Amino acid sequence: MREENGPKEKLMTIDTPRTDGALARLARFCYQRRRLVLLAWIAGVIAVAFAGFGYGAAPDNDFSGGDSGSARAQALIEKHFPERQGDTLTLAIKADRGIDDPAARQKVEKVLADLAASPVVGPVTSPYQDKSLVTPDRRIARTTIPLTSKDADKAAVKPLVELVKDASGDGVTLALGGTQAEKAETPAQGSSEIVGLVAAAVILFIAFGSLVAMGLPIVTALLAIAAGIALTKLVGHLVPSPDFTMILAAMIGLGVGIDYALFIVTRYKDCLQAGDEPETATVKAITTAGHAVLFAGTTVVIALMGLVVMGQRLMTGVAVATSVIVLVTMVAAVTLLPAFLGFTGHRINSLRLPRRASRSRQATGAAARERRTIAERWAGMVQRRPLVSAVLAGGVLLVLAAPTLSMRLSNPDASVQPRDRSSYTSYEILSEGFGPGYGAPLIFAAEVGSGQTDLRPVVEAVSRTDGIAYATPPQVSKDGKAAIFMAFPKTGYQDEATADLVHRLRDDVLPGAPGGEGVQVGGPNAGTIDMADDISSRLPLMIAVVIAVSLVLLTALVRSVTIALQAAVMNLLSIGAAYGVLVAVVQWGWLGSALGFPTAMPISTWVPMMIFPVLFGLSMDYEVFLISRVREEYERTGDTRAAVTRGMARTAKVITAAAAIMVAVFTTSLLGPDVAVKQGGLGMAVAVLIDATIIRMILVPAVMELCGKANWWMPGRRSPKVTPAPRAEIPEEAGV
Structure with missing residues (x-):
């Protein structure tokens, strides 16, 4: 020692x-x-x-559950409408010459027969037998394909998707949509x-x-x-x-x-x-x-x-x-x-x-000394103008973080899938024929008594609501204890107007309709909106808890309240900047297509709450490795400026390498097929890059220079007595 x-x-x-x-x-x-x-x-x-x-x-x-409106609606459906359980696929059909063209009809009916012959598919209703499944111009049609087997997973559904895609051609486009179809088409992470x-x-x-x-x-x-x-x-x-x-x-x-x-x-x-x-x-x-x-x-x-x-x-x-x-x-x-x-x-x-x-050992040593000199020069330059450096770095981070204020949360659906997927083609056909809200239906459910089974006043009130395309007649359960109906918005799953519509229905329309007080709004679309609202309301609490616990731990380790607070604020700035870049790329579409995002889309609901604790923890990693060396140098020399300079010089290479590895690993998620995982990887890569550059190279030395001896403030403890060591006696080692 x-x-x-x-x-x-x-x-x-x-x-x-x-x-x-x-x-x-x-x-x-x-x-x-x-x-x-x-x-x-x-x-x-x-x-x-x-x-x-x-x-x-x-x-x-x-992701269902809890006490949200969509969770209560789902509970009613599961209890009183067991026949509605199970996954379904939607077959979308578009014929340039109309579905009644003999060649088109032959192709469509063959596909329907092949699908019905599958062991995992239930009874299939032909659009030729139900006029409600066809648009007035007879060019676009749809039908629901029930999956009867609980084992109808990706492996079982993929042949159905391929069968439908292969049947397209000669002016007839067919595509399968639905959650299981999306999963079947999504390739492995690779x-x-x-x-x-x-x-x-x-x-x-x-x-x-x-x-x-x-x-x-x-x-x-x-x-x-x-x-x-x-x-x-x-x-x-x-x-x-x-x-x-x-x-x-x-x-x-x-x-x-x-x-x-x-x-x-x-x-x-x-x-x-x-x-x-x-x-x-x-x-x-x-x-x-x-x-x-x-x-x-x-x-x-x-x-x-x-x-x-x-x-x-x-x-x-x-x-x-x-x-x-x-x-x-x-x-x-x-x-x-x-x-x-x-x-x-x-x-x-x-x-x-x-x-x-x-290379000779002498040349290697000279190169190492040169690298240390560069790191020391940089730290010295920042420390000579600490206020300017801190203001400029902080300003850049705040500008990068500004888009966070417009962040919207949702879950990916068919509309944000790659354009060569069958699920996207199905979404496009159905949106053209039946409106963009066809893929975002709202399911209304309510318990009803023997003397009150009529939800028609509620259906009429919902139908008259601005933003609703149409609503279906109510359907009473076999046990007579519940009723449901569906309504289709004029806007799509990812549109902000759809979320506003759900809130308006719950807050204004249903309470004002006769018998509407006990009606719950559910369905996948409402479930996503409820989850996004829940996350938005709880996220500040999670952030506060993570910061508070991390502050206690870091204070105990570095024995400085000031440095712990600095770390918390700087970590928040870097994560906020990462959120902002994520919103600009994913939600606003800036460079989105170049980074593998098919279209502009809201941020996936789980991404902000998942990447915050990960990034906060990783940022603390670099803080620990840097401040540990700075603390060691301060206890040797008693000079904060020299301690920061030497600490940065010793850790610059290894922290840079560590950050580069993190950025490389996280960025490779952009090569995968899952758009939500891509968002998480991009956000974490940007945050680590910002943390290793703007934070560690500019803000840390600038703020520590401004704080001086206050950096080492700890209630109830005096700063350690130190006898400055001659610079020549400080070991010339690099790394952690």
Whole structure:
């Protein structure tokens, strides 16, 4: 352990290596018993993968529930209209010469017969038998295809979608729509994670210049992710989660897993360069960077668990699943990685490319010193004009965050799918023939007594409402205890006017109609609107809880209320800017098509509440790694300006590499097919990029310079007494 130049008492910081603590003993055990640790990890991953992937819970995509109007309507339908349960498909037909043209009719009737012959399809009503299924000009028709089998999943429905698409041609366009059709057409996530992994490997090689050093974080992260995903599938039996959870968890796990291992390997290399033996270097790396990893990972987990405040059953499942992934990556970083370091020893820098290997140590040292000089120059430039730097950086972030004020929430439907999908073609045909609101029906449900089964006054009031295209006659349940009817808006699923219409029906129309007080407005469209409203109302509470808990943790770690508050405010600014960019790209359509979004669309309901805790936790990660070094330098020198400059110089390279890996991993989600996952990946990539550039390179040094000694304020504790060390005695090491 290095001796301090200050008082005789030892000033322990979060980066001062301890050789007698629990982490040190763990690191030493994993290093010395590396074969046992590695075999235990391999056996554990195999066992958990066998159980998780073989017997894990299926995803649950039912976001209904709670006490919203749509949830109450759905409960009535499930109780009194069991025949209406089950998924359906909609066959959309468009014939240029009309559906009565002999060639068109032959084609349509053949498709109807082929669909009816499927073992997962119920009775099919021909539009030739029901005039209400055909437009007045007889060019566009529709019919509902009931799915009778509970096993009618993606694999069973995809042949039906292909059958209908293949039948199109010669002036007749046919397409299948519906939730199951959308799922059947959505391809697997594909190679986007592989692309992210390759990008991370390239960044690691640039940072380390060694294939061995590059491989350790990747192998550690992959084993942790395999075990973590399998565990989340098992946990799904207790806490269900939707189908996008695995994609999101793998993306977050890959990013944090590689980053955590990167910080530890960097510290290990620094210790070797300082002359430590491999075992001692491993212990120091785990007790310093490993300590910070455990704190950073714990912060991410606590932030994720803030989703529980939202009261959304499935989002609680998402929080638990992603937390499991992060926890496993933390454990791997402080147990599996030390074992790997035991195998590599001094060979951590092996397998360099010839071009890099040919460089002399002197040239490499000169280049490292030049990099540090650049980082120090930048920090010094910001610190010379801290107020101007802070105002300019803050202004840029506020401008980027401004679009957040117009954020709208919804769920993707057929209208925002890629244009080559059958589900989009079906939406387009039905919108042309029956109006854009055909795909956004509202279902009205009410309990009725034996003497009051007439909902016609309510239907008439709804029909007269501005924004309603038409309403169906009421239908009474077989038990005579409930009645329902449907109304179709003039606007589509994603239109803001549709949400306004639902609120107007509930607040004004139904209370004013005879018998309308007990009528509930439901259906998928109303359910999405209710979920968006619920999230919007609860999001501030979740943000407050996450910030409060994180403040307590960070204050305890860095021992400064001022720095903890700075971190919270800066994290809010970076996340707000990420929200704003997300709204501009996705909702306003700026560069949306170039980034893989078929059209402008609202933000998916789960995206803002999901990415906030993830980003807040990740931002705290970088804060911990930077401030830990700044704190160490301050306790050596007593000079805040010098401490910030040296802290930035030492961490600039590794934080830049870590952020680049995160950005690369999150950005690869844009290569996938799920537009909601794309939104989440884009938002997280933008936030990490902003955090690693504007926040860490400008705002942090500027604000800390403005605060001066107030940076280290802690109630009830004096600032530590320090004896400034000569600059020459400050070790010239880089990294964490």
